[in-house]
Amino acid sequence: MSTFRIVIAGCGGMANKWTDYACKRDDCEIVGLVDVVSDNAKAKAEKFSLSCPVYTDLGAALAEAKPNLVFDVSIPEAHCGIVAAALQAGCNVLGEKPMAASMDEARRMTALAYEKGLTYAVMQNRRYLPTIRAFRKLLDDGTIGDVGCVSADFFIGAHFGGFRDVMDSPLILDMAIHTFDQARFISGADPVSVYCHEFNPPGSWYKGNASAICIYEMSNGSVFNYRGSWCSDGCNTSWESFWRVNGSNGSAIWDGSNMPYADVVNSDTGFMRDMKRVDTESAWDGRAGHDGCLDEMFAALIEGRAPETVCSDNIKSMAMVFGALESAASGRKVSIDV
Numbered sequence: 001m002s003t004f005r006i007v008i009a010g011c012g013g014m015a016n017k018w019t020d021y022a023c024k025r026d027d028c029e030i031v032g033l034v035d036v037v038s039d040n041a042k043a044k045a046e047k048f049s050l051s052c053p054v055y056t057d058l059g060a061a062l063a064e065a066k067p068n069l070v071f072d073v074s075i076p077e078a079h080c081g082i083v084a085a086a087l088q089a090g091c092n093v094l095g096e097k098p099m100a101a102s103m104d105e106a107r108r109m110t111a112l113a114y115e116k117g118l119t120y121a122v123m124q125n126r127r128y129l130p131t132i133r134a135f136r137k138l139l140d141d142g143t144i145g146d147v148g149c150v151s152a153d154f155f156i157g158a159h160f161g162g163f164r165d166v167m168d169s170p171l172i173l174d175m176a177i178h179t180f181d182q183a184r185f186i187s188g189a190d191p192v193s194v195y196c197h198e199f200n201p202p203g204s205w206y207k208g209n210a211s212a213i214c215i216y217e218m219s220n221g222s223v224f225n226y227r228g229s230w231c232s233d234g235c236n237t238s239w240e241s242f243w244r245v246n247g248s249n250g251s252a253i254w255d256g257s258n259m260p261y262a263d264v265v266n267s268d269t270g271f272m273r274d275m276k277r278v279d280t281e282s283a284w285d286g287r288a289g290h291d292g293c294l295d296e297m298f299a300a301l302i303e304g305r306a307p308e309t310v311c312s313d314n315i316k317s318m319a320m321v322f323g324a325l326e327s328a329a330s331g332r333k334v335s336i337d338v
Contacts (some may be wrong), residue, residue: 003027003302007067007091009082011035011044011057016094017290018071021049025298032065034058058082062089070299072096076173083120087112092119094297098177099314103322107338111312121297121307122314123248124181128239128292135260135286136186138252143262143278145249148185150178150224152241157233158206164230168208169198170323171230176212179226179241180320186243189218191320191336198328201296204231214324216336230329250275 007017011033022028033041034055055061062070062085070086070159072079072095081099086093093113099122100106113120126132126177139147154175164170184190194216198209211229218224228241238256238267244250254260259280266276286292293309300307316338323336 002300005029005067006032006069007032007034007058007061007065007086008044008071008073009034009061009086010072010078010096010213011037011040011074011224014073015044015071015073016047018091018132018294019044019050021294022071023048023050031067032061034061040242042043050267057228058085062086062109063092067091069094072191077101080109083109083310084112086116087116089117090118092123092125094116094119094294096123097181097314098122098134098173098321099311099318103315104215106318107219108313108317110315113311119176119301119307120125120311121300121309122311123293124178124309124314124317125289125293126178126182127185127308128284128286128296129240129288130282130284131254131257131259132182132186132240134282135252135254136188136278137283138260138262138278138280139186139245139247140188142250143250143303144223144264145248147187147220147222147247149246150183150218150222151244152172152183152226152228154179154226154228154241155232155235155236155237156230156239157236165205166207169325169328170206170208171210172196172198172212172321172328176214176226176228176324177321178239179228181314181317182241183224183226184215184317184320186245187218187220187222187224188219190316190338191223191224191323192217192219193333194320194323194327196324196327196332201229201231203233203336209328212324214327216320273338 035041144186196214200214210231214226216224240256243254250264252262263275267274
């Protein structure tokens, strides 16, 4: 008998990954598909040979299909309403990033999940890569000493077309949440303040600001520096960014694709200290990407614990996004308050 009765809210392209995952689990049954465009839900049912009802209204699906779990794969502006309705109906929720369209919404959603004693967790698939797990372990082990500076470069020439091209802040609002969450995951620290300069460089095909430079003060005393652009043709970084971390006893590099490594101080004399290279091995035996994150979410539900990307943690990554936007708008450094 299925443990999880799932309603999927939002039947666009991203829902394919979520639907495919649920269909492959013996303990899952998809009992309803919801989309404001009914044809989208019908197409999803046909694509995955599902016989469940389709709805244009989540309330009807919650009342009739009696789910205990909702997948929120809707657009960001709809997340708060969908998550709130699902929690009010007694359902746990697993959803796509970003968790909300504002910090006020994120706080309300987090408070409601706590009030109801239910789980709301957010997809952060880039945490679930063997390379980033190895990078985090390298730093956690103290290989380069105390971390002082974390830097990430993200330069991609992404010609999406569609809604991103007309967003006010496409890079920070739609993409930077990944890199900001990675910075928290890698460093084990949370944001304290941020200064952000957001701009749209020559040649950009975006209406809004597609580039940004951010400086975050972190809770462990380190500084996280982000440089990013979504309108950078040529010499692209990986989608996981190019990372450099400087510590009290050396530096570590991760290019986002290959295994990270470190150069560690190997002598205490000389104008330029002699260094020793330290290579890494995979520190993750789970599945990668979306599947890895969903595996963790479901394991947490089954074990009765909080998932790694539970809303009360993910809201701190959201605070980095909205803190950066506030700083860019005001032209000053702002404190980050979750």
